[in-house]
Amino acid sequence: MKISYEPIGIINTPFKLKKGMPIQSNGAKGIKGTVTVKKEYSEGLKDLEGFSHIYLIYHFHKSQNYSLTVKPFLDNNFHGVFSTRAPQRPNSIGLSVVKLVSVTGNVLEVENVDMLDGTPLIDIKPYIPDFDVFEVEKVGWTNNKTENIDAIKSDNRFE
């Protein structure tokens, strides 16, 4: 079975290179980007401006291959790719929550972007704390490694 998607738009950010990028949107505070949705889908954006935060689901378009075990940016040990957020996944799909600043026609101004410039956008969903905030019991290998994500930037390990 093949699942086939067409980008609904494009994400523009200041990041032209994989190296030196924030590794999560929480480590990209204040970094501005633009989401341009294809004009044919503009009507689908109705009421989106009521939300302060949205999910962007996108394609890691510069990720050519995958590995089943990876050394993620936060650690120097190998972990199964599905227990990481690394881009080298069997299906190269990325997920970020960004701050929505404005919607003008088919263009969204956003903040806290952590993806490459030119990233193809697959979907937008509203972020709703009653649906999306969970109390967890454990965070596996990331325990004690996520507090300083502002300071951690990507390197070339997934080139």
Add this chain to the structure above:
Amino acid sequence: MKISYEPIGIINTPFKLKKGMPIQSNGAKGIKGTVTVKKEYSEGLKDLEGFSHIYLIYHFHKSQNYSLTVKPFLDNNFHGVFSTRAPQRPNSIGLSVVKLVSVTGNVLEVENVDMLDGTPLIDIKPYIPDFDVFEVEKVGWTNNKTENIDAIKSDNRFE
């Protein structure tokens, strides 16, 4: 540009019909399901059992068409599809956070499932509060509508 994904596995749940389902995983507390990852990807599950909550990204395989404006289950007004979590999206992609109970080989036992039985799985990512919990300023049209999601079930509106 076409984006092509292959399912990495399948999600089995008690839900054979679209009608009467929980509308979010937070409204599906304790409902058990199984995620069977293809054997060729088993190694990618290494260390996943360390996490109590995971994202499942999946294909709404029973969603044939899309609408740019929809009446979501929580409301009787039309909203742009991207400001809802409705399945009738240009790219029929779904996102749920479920509780991970166990990992045995390539099979995950999970709880809080809100998807149809037989749903094709596209990706798994760990849920990490430091990356995934955001303070929001506003939740748009969903304001005051999300507290009782336990009581709200799907109906046939997206048939």
